[in-house]
Amino acid sequence: MRANSIGSYFTLLSFSGEPLEQCLLVSPLVDMERTIDNLMHWAGVTEERLEREKLIDTDFGQKLSWKYLSYVRSHRIDGWNTPTFILRAKKDELIDEDTVINFSNRFGCKLTVTNGGEHWFHTPEQLSILCQWEVQSLNQHNFN
Numbered sequence: 001m002r003a004n005s006i007g008s009y010f011t012l013l014s015f016s017g018e019p020l021e022q023c024l025l026v027s028p029l030v031d032m033e034r035t036i037d038n039l040m041h042w043a044g045v046t047e048e049r050l051e052r053e054k055l056i057d058t059d060f061g062q063k064l065s066w067k068y069l070s071y072v073r074s075h076r077i078d079g080w081n082t083p084t085f086i087l088r089a090k091k092d093e094l095i096d097e098d099t100v101i102n103f104s105n106r107f108g109c110k111l112t113v114t115n116g117g118e119h120w121f122h123t124p125e126q127l128s129i130l131c132q133w134e135v136q137s138l139n140q141h142n143f144n
Helices: 005-015 033-041 049-051 068-072 097-106 124-139
Strands: 002-004 025-028 055-059 063-065 083-087 110-114
Touching: 002 005, 005 025, 025 124, 033 063, 033 068, 049 055, 049 068, 063 068, 083 097, 083 124, 097 110, 110 124
Parallel strands: 002 025, 025 083, 083 110
Antiparallel strands: 055 063
């Protein structure tokens, strides 16, 4: 299985307990509640306001939703037992480094942090790093 960004969160929820051979996550949102909390902070939106207004547009193009925050709080990633490789860029401003480190430590994932790149790997250099990481990760079956 392979997922990027927000797809990682939904993939981890959907496939928890499934017998997967290997998992590759790129710039993964592994703690959606913390990500939403960060977005709320950046937008200057309190939890009370979000609960009252239910849906708030932000200046940076994201919608904040009380329904979505409530969903996330009731759907946490509590278990993951698939050998997992994670690629994170050092300059990823969307995903907190400590969140990914904590997830990796909690579930025994192999974390690779690259100095080149941001949340989205999109330049030729970044895509080269991504491709090399994918090949190396797919060739490693036992990293513990």
